[in-house]
Amino acid sequence: MDIREERAAMDERRLAALETLSAVVKWLKDTKPSEIFYVEGESGKGKAPAPSMSDEHLRVIWQRWVAKASDVLERSAVIPDLLLADVERIFKEEKSNAQSSGTP
Amino acid sequence: MPNRREHLKAAKALLGHADPLVHILMNRAIERLGPRYLYVRHNAAYISAIKELLGEDACLEATLHLLQDWGVVTAEDYGFYASPRRSNREPSR
Numbered sequence: 001m002d003i004r005e006e007r008a009a010m011d012e013r014r015l016a017a018l019e020t021l022s023a024v025v026k027w028l029k030d031t032k033p034s035e036i037f038y039v040e041g042e043s044g045k046g047k048a049p050a051p052s053m054s055d056e057h058l059r060v061i062w063q064r065w066v067a068k069a070s071d072v073l074e075r076s077a078v079i080p081d082l083l084l085a086d087v088e089r090i091f092k093e094e095k096s097n098a099q100s101s102g103t104p
Numbered sequence: 105m106p107n108r109r110e111h112l113k114a115a116k117a118l119l120g121h122a123d124p125l126v127h128i129l130m131n132r133a134i135e136r137l138g139p140r141y142l143y144v145r146h147n148a149a150y151i152s153a154i155k156e157l158l159g160e161d162a163c164l165e166a167t168l169h170l171l172q173d174w175g176v177v178t179a180e181d182y183g184f185y186a187s188p189r190r191s192n193r194e195p196s197r
Contacts, residue, residue: 025174032181033181034181058118066164066167069167074151
């Protein structure tokens, strides 16, 4: 294989790895229990758990989600061809997007 | 990044257990490897090591620590824990 072809193939794998990691971060943010089980508070102080949920029930849900996140992270840690700088950029972009949209 | 007190508060609120040793070990990874190694690879390996050493509960706590450092889990997610809404006590008169 020619060096240019090799380089193109590496870039393609790197892009695929980046997409996978972005999907993992999006999945984590979209599925966290506070996105699903929290409701807007009465006094406008932000979200709080739905009144029908006990602390214990909520903890079990968080424990399951964190366990699932642990599995996903373990798998995503072995993505080939991913550069550390790429990962840093993803998280920096996430933070700057959140700041520009006014969310904490 | 949240400090150790925040990590412990989140773990206590969301998981029901908080072990300072887990967070000392997690932050030691940054001290030893540098902030560039905060992301995926090294910490995922580190979490596996913590699981081997301290068990399943510690593994969950270490994962939560990582998610807090990344900004996936924020203070809003566990702020309810100290909220008076969840208190069962009668209000004083």
